[in-house]
Amino acid sequence: MSRVTRFARCVFVPRYHVENLPAGSVVYDVSSYAEPPHCELSPMWVHGGVPVPGAPGETSDTVEGVWQGLKVIRGQTAPRYFRGPGAKRGGKPSGHRFGTRLLGVVEARRLIYVPTYEWVIENRTSPEQIRAFIDAAFAGVTQHFHDVGDNGDPNDATQPLAQAAVLVRYLNRKCAERAAAG
Structure with a gap:
């Protein structure tokens, strides 16, 4: 039973x-x-040492830094957002960079945001x-x-x-x- x-x-x-x-x-x-x-x-x-999905060897200080740094605006990501406290990035994104792929927001949440946030919960x-x-x-x-x-x-x-x-x-x-x- x-x-x-x-x-x-x-x-x-x-x-x-x-x-x-x-x-x-x-x-x-x-x-x-x-x-x-x-x-x-x-x-x-700021937790530090947060792995950036789709960017082997790259880390961020925050989950928000990952999300904003991988956001593609005017064709560019902004890895500078990986450093320091989380900050919002202005502009209209065309997607998020995941390795060589450009993801839409829903897929980016599934492959980038959720795994990164859960990694921080478990490790930081x-x-x-x-x-x-x-x-x-x-x-x-x-x-x-x-x-x-x-x-x-x-x-x-x-x-x-x-x-x-x-x-x-x-x-x-x-x-x-x-x-x-x-």
Whole structure:
């Protein structure tokens, strides 16, 4: 007979909906405006040594640096964004460079942004912080995560993807893996 382990879900909530959550809800701001240690989950946070997908041997200081540095604007990437704190890059992008390929935004999220952000979670953020989120879920606590973005759908190319949604998918996947391991 298999044992079923239940856990509460981690939930992405757009920032403008935080005030509509039930009283007593556990809410985490994981934007660059958050208090430590949660601000360290922001793609703007300088972690250093972040591998740049599609560019073997290249590293960035931030997830945002990877995203902006590989963005192609007027035919050019901007590797200077790999250094220093995360910053937005102006201009209309034609895609993101992944090796020799030019990717559209949805494919770039799948091949560049999500793997880079998850690499940082696994290799640069506090394992205790991630474990605490997962332990709380197993204790039955539904946790709501938000940042400055409102788009939780990586397939919606009309607006930037909220990294809190990527974090939530990662946490829920780790909870499911822990539950399956029994």
